[in-house]
Amino acid sequence: MSAHSSFTRRSLLGAGLAGVATAALAGCASSPIGAGLVGSKLNPEQLIFWNLFGGGDGSRMQTMEAGYRKTHGGAGSLQATVFAWGNPYYSKVTLATVGNQPPDVAISHLTRAKPLFEGDILEPITEADLASVGLSSTDFNQKSWEAQKTGGKNIAIPLDTHPLVMFFNADVCKKAGLLGSDGKLVDLDGLENFEKALAAVSKVTGGTAIAYGNVSETATPWRVFTTLYHQIKGSTPFISNNGSKLTVNEDDFIEVCTRIQSWVKKGWLNKGLDYAGAMSTMFAGKAGFFLQGEWEITTAQAVKGLKFGMVPVPTLFDVPAAQADSHTFVLPRKNRTPEQRKQAMGFIKSMLDQSYTWAEGGHVPAYLKTLDSAKYKALEPQSDYVKSAEYAVYDDPAWYGGSGSTFENTVGAQLGLVQQLAITPQGALSAIKDQLKVYLNTPSPL
Amino acid sequence: MTAAPAMTRATRTSPHTLATKRRSPLSGGDSRGAWLFLAPFGLFYVAFLLGPTVWMLITSFFNTSTVKTGLGSFAGFKNYGEMLGRADFWSAMWHTLQFTLYTTPPLVVLAFVFAILTNRVRRGQWFFRLAFFLPYILPSATISLIWVFIFTPGSGLWASAQQAVGITPGAGVLASPATAMIGIAIATVWWTLGFNFVLYLAGLQEIPRELYEAAAVDGATTWEQIRFITLPLLGRTTTLVILLQIIASLKIFDQVYLMTSGGPGISTQVALTLITGTAFTDNRVGAGSAASVLLFIVIIVIAVVRQIIDRSLARKAA
Numbered sequence: 001m002s003a004h005s006s007f008t009r010r011s012l013l014g015a016g017l018a019g020v021a022t023a024a025l026a027g028c029a030s031s032p033i034g035a036g037l038v039g040s041k042l043n044p045e046q047l048i049f050w051n052l053f054g055g056g057d058g059s060r061m062q063t064m065e066a067g068y069r070k071t072h073g074g075a076g077s078l079q080a081t082v083f084a085w086g087n088p089y090y091s092k093v094t095l096a097t098v099g100n101q102p103p104d105v106a107i108s109h110l111t112r113a114k115p116l117f118e119g120d121i122l123e124p125i126t127e128a129d130l131a132s133v134g135l136s137s138t139d140f141n142q143k144s145w146e147a148q149k150t151g152g153k154n155i156a157i158p159l160d161t162h163p164l165v166m167f168f169n170a171d172v173c174k175k176a177g178l179l180g181s182d183g184k185l186v187d188l189d190g191l192e193n194f195e196k197a198l199a200a201v202s203k204v205t206g207g208t209a210i211a212y213g214n215v216s217e218t219a220t221p222w223r224v225f226t227t228l229y230h231q232i233k234g235s236t237p238f239i240s241n242n243g244s245k246l247t248v249n250e251d252d253f254i255e256v257c258t259r260i261q262s263w264v265k266k267g268w269l270n271k272g273l274d275y276a277g278a279m280s281t282m283f284a285g286k287a288g289f290f291l292q293g294e295w296e297i298t299t300a301q302a303v304k305g306l307k308f309g310m311v312p313v314p315t316l317f318d319v320p321a322a323q324a325d326s327h328t329f330v331l332p333r334k335n336r337t338p339e340q341r342k343q344a345m346g347f348i349k350s351m352l353d354q355s356y357t358w359a360e361g362g363h364v365p366a367y368l369k370t371l372d373s374a375k376y377k378a379l380e381p382q383s384d385y386v387k388s389a390e391y392a393v394y395d396d397p398a399w400y401g402g403s404g405s406t407f408e409n410t411v412g413a414q415l416g417l418v419q420q421l422a423i424t425p426q427g428a429l430s431a432i433k434d435q436l437k438v439y440l441n442t443p444s445p446l
Numbered sequence: 447m448t449a450a451p452a453m454t455r456a457t458r459t460s461p462h463t464l465a466t467k468r469r470s471p472l473s474g475g476d477s478r479g480a481w482l483f484l485a486p487f488g489l490f491y492v493a494f495l496l497g498p499t500v501w502m503l504i505t506s507f508f509n510t511s512t513v514k515t516g517l518g519s520f521a522g523f524k525n526y527g528e529m530l531g532r533a534d535f536w537s538a539m540w541h542t543l544q545f546t547l548y549t550t551p552p553l554v555v556l557a558f559v560f561a562i563l564t565n566r567v568r569r570g571q572w573f574f575r576l577a578f579f580l581p582y583i584l585p586s587a588t589i590s591l592i593w594v595f596i597f598t599p600g601s602g603l604w605a606s607a608q609q610a611v612g613i614t615p616g617a618g619v620l621a622s623p624a625t626a627m628i629g630i631a632i633a634t635v636w637w638t639l640g641f642n643f644v645l646y647l648a649g650l651q652e653i654p655r656e657l658y659e660a661a662a663v664d665g666a667t668t669w670e671q672i673r674f675i676t677l678p679l680l681g682r683t684t685t686l687v688i689l690l691q692i693i694a695s696l697k698i699f700d701q702v703y704l705m706t707s708g709g710p711g712i713s714t715q716v717a718l719t720l721i722t723g724t725a726f727t728d729n730r731v732g733a734g735s736a737a738s739v740l741l742f743i744v745i746i747v748i749a750v751v752r753q754i755i756d757r758s759l760a761r762k763a764a
Contacts, residue, residue, distance in 0.1 A: 087727040091512075094729065098513055119513035119729065215599055215621040216706055272599050272617020280601075400728055413711045420617060420710070435712065438532055445511040445518075445730045 047078050047347050050093065051107040052085035056298020060361045064354040068347060078347070086404035090116065093332060097121045102332035104344045110148050110326040111395045111402030113156040118242075118399065119446035123331045124153040132342050133349040141366045144326045147394050156328035157348055159355060160363035163324035163388035164223045165294045166314065170307035172288040176200040184384070188314040191259075198268040201288030209268040210289040211282050213275035214419040218412030219404060220275065223323040224291050225415050227313050228256045230321035230393045239407070243398025244440055250429060257418045257425030259316075264421055272420050283308075294362035294385065310362075310381040312388040324392035325403045326366060364389040399444035410435050502742075506735035513729055525736035534712055535737060538720040539744070541627060545702075545716060546695035548631035549638075553691050554684070556635065557642030562672065564643075565650045575647065582640035590704035593633035594620070620706050623713035630701050630714060637701075638694070642687045649683035650676070689752050696745050717741045 053061045065080050072078070081103070083089045090112050096102045098121075108116060116122050130136055137145060137154070144158040173179050178197055180186050188194045201209035213220045229235055229252055238248045263269035270278060270287070282290035283303050290296075291313065300308050313322055329348045336344070351358075352367040359365045359376055364386050370376055377383050401407040414428040414435075423431070481488075506525055509518040529535045564574040581589065596603040599618030608615040616622070619629035653676065661671050699718040702708060708715035721741065725734025 087723075091726040094513060095726070119511075121513060215617055216594070216709060218707075218709065272621045274599060274618075274621075277598065277600055406723065406727055409707070410712075413709050416709070417623070417711050420621065422623065422710070431711065435534055438528065438534075439728075442528075442730070442733075445509070445728065446513055 045073070046076055047072075047105065047343055048103040049078060049080045049105045049107075049347065050083065050103040051080065052083055052089045053107070054082065054085070055295070056302075056361050057295055057363075058082060060298075060357055064351055064357055067354050067357075068350045071350065072346070087406070087409075089404075094119065094121055097332045097334070100334070102334050104331075104334075104336075104340065105347055106330050106332055107159075108156060108328055108330045109403040110144065110156060110158060110328050111397070112405065113148065113328055113330050114150050114397050115399050115402065115444075115446055116330065117150050117153075117155040118444065121333060122155055123333050124155055125157060125331060126154070129341065129345050130154075130157075133345045135345075135349060135352070139352075139368055141364075141368065141371060141389065143390060143392055144366045147326065147392075148328060150397075156330045157352075158326040158328045158366035159351065160358060160366050161324050161326050161389035161392050162293050162295060162363050163322040163385070163392050164227050164291060164313055165310050165322070165385045165388060166312070167282060167290040167292065167296065167300060168309050168311065169282050169285055169288050169290075170309055172201060172204050172285050175204045176288060178288070183309075185309060185311050188311075189316070190314075191316045194314050194316050195263075195268075198263065198266075198289075202266075202268050205286050205288065207267055208270050208281060208287040210263070210291065211270045211273060211278040211287040212291040213273055213278040214270075214416035215272045215274040215277070217275045218409045218416060220278075220292060220412075221415035221419060222408045222412035223293070224313075225256055225260075225411075226323045226393060226395070227321055228259070228316060229253065230323070231315055231317035231319055232256075233318035237396045238411070239396045239398050239401065239436075239440070242444060243396070243401055243407070244443075246433060246436060246440055248429075253429055254425045257415070257428060260415075260419055261421060261425065264419060269419065294364070294382075297362035297382070308381075310385050312385045320391045321393050322388040322391060323395075324389065325394060327363070398439075399446050400439050406439065407436075410439075499742075502735045502738055505732050506739050508732045509730075510732040510735070511729050512726065512731055518732060521732060525733045526740070528733060529737045529740060534715065535720060535740075537712060538715045538717050539741075541714060542696055542698060542717040542741075544627055545631060545634075545698050546692060548628065549634050549695045550688065550691045552631075552635050553639060553642055553695075554687055557639055557646050557687065558680075558684070560639070561643050561646035561650055562676065565647060575644075578643045579640035581637045584637070586637070586700035587704060589633055589637045590701055593629070593636075593701075594705055597629050621710060623710050626706050626710060626714045630698075630705055633705065634695075634698070634701055642691065645683055645687055646680065649680045653679050685752075685756055689749065692748055692752070693745055696741070696748070 049065070051061060061080075061082075065078055069075055069078050083092055090108070093102070093106050093108070094116065102121075108122075113122060117124075127137065135157075140158055141161065144161050148154065148156040148158055168178075168185055170179065170183070173185060176197070177200060178186050178188070188197050198209040212224055226238070229238075229249075232249075232252045232255070234249075235252050236247045236249045239245060240247045260269065264271050270281065273281060275292075278287075279290060279292065279296060279299065281287045283300065283306055294310060297310065300306060312320070315321075329351065331341075331344055352370075355365040355367045355370040356373070356376060359370060359379065359382060362382060364382075365371045365376065371386075395401050395403065395405075395408070398407055411432050414423070414431050417423045418425060418428045505517060507521055507523070509521045509525075510516075511518055560574075560578055564571060564578070567574055597619045599605060599621055600615065602618065604619060605615035619625045657675050657679075658671055661675060666674070697718060698716050699722070702714050702716050702719055706714045708719050717737070718741070721734050721737045723734075724737060725731050728734075
């Protein structure tokens, strides 16, 4: 009897399992179970898009995604997922592609697309791909277009250039006598000229004149440093040979760092503020200037009663330069039918067509139809710093380099400490050398 | 454990299996049943714990890359050599130890003290239990956000408190290499105290009230009662709490990642942030595995040493 009852239980269980399996297999094509078990797509018509846009960028990207859905078959036509930016995002794109579950289209920083391509994570984009949706390589800002070319191949389609810019508080600058009759900031090029302006602003605010984040923040100190560093004539790349050689000009490094420390010592530059803190210091009129990527325009516009403007970072040394990167569209490696490829390209084209919306968020559009349009040229203060994109300095290519990378984190962390006056420029340089040593000596794992 | 009641039910009807049951609780057909019941857990254990551990050991000897299939070229002990020769590896190990030293004593002592105090409360004990345990149920992301807000330079709660008593706030606790780890430790103590607290509270409730009553009749003061009754009888709980705490602290990751991401500089970079960075950001699974194995060894050594100390103490007591 016992054997009998146990047999019944077992067969019942077996039948149940078989039932579940049948159901799963039957619904393979589009059921969540099928998607989970065998990786089939929930909706084959749907385009999967990954990006890393939060804040103002995030809401603008959503507007553009809505634009795509409207013209490409409704809500089901696009699944867009947002991840936290920086290293975690690129790890996810890498692991998903290695695991054969990549998105159809992904956003990548131009500087990060290079190591991804080197690691065989991205597919090159051919002229035929571009032509399939009516694009050609001449449709883009040539600075960013040339920058994305890797090994003679197109690896990414730039959406924008996003240089480091200088925000200014118009009320403070007016009091400091730095605004012209047209309400625009007077020319602050030249070290002497700039420092005079800092002194004037400092008098108005009773302290800080210029602010940028350096606590729990490594990207901004790096951006500011590399902008000023590349303004010095004959500056060398920080690293070269795909990150195997440290080629930074040490005198220039020390010069820039010493200058930054002298501003802190004079009370012109904040000693320790985090990203948001530095921004609100300027918004609240406790500083006249604020250095950051132009994307914070959205935040500034949201502050009630704030009168502000944006200009390229003044040329303090010999030549104009601005650290920059570009958001680009990339095609992670996967088996695609020609239709799927065209669908992906169609999505990219749709985003480019809507890049005026994107440009409102501060980014300098890479798509010439938008960049050269009268509508964009009339957009203020966006068009006031557009020339920064022409002398954009991208991070040196390295397998551990690019925006938000290990390289930026390592170097930026030390530069943050320089600003805190916690270490000397010389100390920062030797810490950087020490910490980069292992990366310089390790062959690329890609 | 879960298998036991079901098995007794199955055997009840059969005199034959009843007989075998008398010989051993798990023999013959019964043990097969037990294995079946254990199988789902065992499968996960092998697939997600043992398997990866073995894989970690293997890859640590190869130049394995995230983006390439296969193990990559053979590296021998090169990955280990690299890690042992890296200044930032040693600093990460030191920071891990530093964090453990900062968190373990307060987490054990405070949990003990608060448990004793709570246990003495007669009315509304639930409130104190809840209050101490509540932070523990929050995710680390929430904890980190709360404490990053508190430590925000200039405008955070900590800076405001400093201002209120007339101190000019500096760049903030998390901004200075000297204090950042302390800030993370404070957040962690506040967050995880509840777990040890509950373990202690459970231990306290197993001590018979009569012992205290007898001691009170004999004229023992409160302190003497704690010293001679509570502390010795909670010995096992303390051993468990300390060991669990040391291991948990050595595995510190989330708070550091979310609160300082290893900064300022690399002053709060701990072993696990270095390992994840090497393996997933730099795509060097092999080197990351080697670092991981080294941490694994440290944790095992600490666990074994504690076990040996406990045993010798127990032998002495007996």
